[in-house]
Amino acid sequence: MPAKAKISKKEKEEFRKLLLEKKNSIVKKLSQYYSDSKEIETDTALDLVDKAETSYTKEFLLGLTDSEREQLALIDQALDRLQSEFGLCLICHKEISKKRLKIIPWAPYCIECQEKKEGESKVQ
Numbered sequence: 001m002p003a004k005a006k007i008s009k010k011e012k013e014e015f016r017k018l019l020l021e022k023k024n025s026i027v028k029k030l031s032q033y034y035s036d037s038k039e040i041e042t043d044t045a046l047d048l049v050d051k052a053e054t055s056y057t058k059e060f061l062l063g064l065t066d067s068e069r070e071q072l073a074l075i076d077q078a079l080d081r082l083q084s085e086f087g088l089c090l091i092c093h094k095e096i097s098k099k100r101l102k103i104i105p106w107a108p109y110c111i112e113c114q115e116k117k118e119g120e121s122k123v124q
């Protein structure tokens with residue numbers, strides 16, 4: 001087995017499952033947040049998230065922390081990439097290691113680029 005084996009269809013399906021599970025757990029949290037004031041079923045919440053895929057309405061996502069909001073966007077982007085070039089770093093276009101993808105399937109960058117990015121934006 002070559003170290004740089006392409007991601008197989010079966011593996012993509014597994015990643016898709018992981019991504020959807022994570023998305024669901026965030027969306028569920030969101031619908032819980034709203035259940036106090038409005039009745040939003042998880043299905044409805046999911047539907048809203050799907051409709052607002054590119055530009056999330058601020059109000060809807062108020063119940064999420066910044067990192068959850070960011071994660072949700074990353075998950076959606078990763079789901080899109082499953083159609084084309086999932087697993088490639090968006091910066092250097094090298095393959096992201098499967099080990100990394102199994103832990104963070106929505107990771108948009110390889111470890112090196114991620115670390116570089118984090119080094120640049122240590123403003124917090």
Ligand SMILES: [Zn+2]
Nearest residue numbers: 089092110113
């Ligand atoms: Zn990279």
